[in-house]
Amino acid sequence: MEFSLIYRSKIIINAYSGWISGSSMVLDIGCGNAVVTDELKRHFGCDPTGTDIMDYRKRDIPFELMKSKRKLPFKDKSFDAAMFNDVLHHCEAQEDLLREAARVAKKILIFEMEPTLTARIADFIVNKIHNSKMNAAFEIRRSDEWKGYFKKMKFDFDYRDIKKPFTFYPFVNFSFKIETPV
Numbered sequence: 001m002e003f004s005l006i007y008r009s010k011i012i013i014n015a016y017s018g019w020i021s022g023s024s025m026v027l028d029i030g031c032g033n034a035v036v037t038d039e040l041k042r043h044f045g046c047d048p049t050g051t052d053i054m055d056y057r058k059r060d061i062p063f064e065l066m067k068s069k070r071k072l073p074f075k076d077k078s079f080d081a082a083m084f085n086d087v088l089h090h091c092e093a094q095e096d097l098l099r100e101a102a103r104v105a106k107k108i109l110i111f112e113m114e115p116t117l118t119a120r121i122a123d124f125i126v127n128k129i130h131n132s133k134m135n136a137a138f139e140i141r142r143s144d145e146w147k148g149y150f151k152k153m154k155f156d157f158d159y160r161d162i163k164k165p166f167t168f169y170p171f172v173n174f175s176f177k178i179e180t181p182v
């Protein structure tokens with residue numbers, strides 16, 4: 001399983017290429033087992049902190065447990081970037097969390113997937129394997145729906161389609177970089 005997480009990390013690294021600089025302070029919201037967080041640290045040389053509503057870390061990174069599903073336990077603009085890696089579709093308070101991320105970080109990075117049937121099934125199985133207590137997907141939005149959502153929130157964003165690593169890879173991924181208002 002660790003192998004598949006490291007493989008997934010490489011896809012996320014590609015999705016964020018040029019968007020994370022060395023030594024930047026990065027908050028990984030919904031860091032989960034923190035394998036991806038640690039792999040991003042190794043690749044970019046950034047300084048990550050994890051936060052989640054559950055603590056099931058497998059890698060030893062600085063971590064704060066969230067006491068609320070819609071509030072982040074950090075001061076205003078205390079990070080260069082805040083990331084949501086396959087997290088937003090598990091959250092019921094998406095707008096609240098995005099506004100919180102904009103409060104605590106100068107930019108927001110998002111890695112998400114298109115809600116195809118194959119992706120929904122694969123996402124459910126993979127999540128059950130990694131943490132059987134994880135909440136099911138709440139709302140998986142298409143990339144064009146996210147674009148409309150961010151425009152409504154008055155967020156300026158860059159968007160990337162992520163190339164599938166192999167033909168039968170079950171997910172169609174995309175990423176966003178949002179520069180947050182000061």
Ligand SMILES: C[S@@+](CC[C@H](N)C(=O)[O-])C[C@H]1O[C@@H](n2cnc3c(N)ncnc32)[C@H](O)[C@@H]1O
Binds near residue numbers: 036068085090
């Ligand atoms: C699919 S996992 C992704 C874990 C990790 N980001 C990764 O890429 O391996 C989704 C994570 O979102 C977390 N999560 C769900 N609701 C959340 C919320 N409201 N705030 C923060 N994290 C949340 C879950 O606990 C879980 O760890």
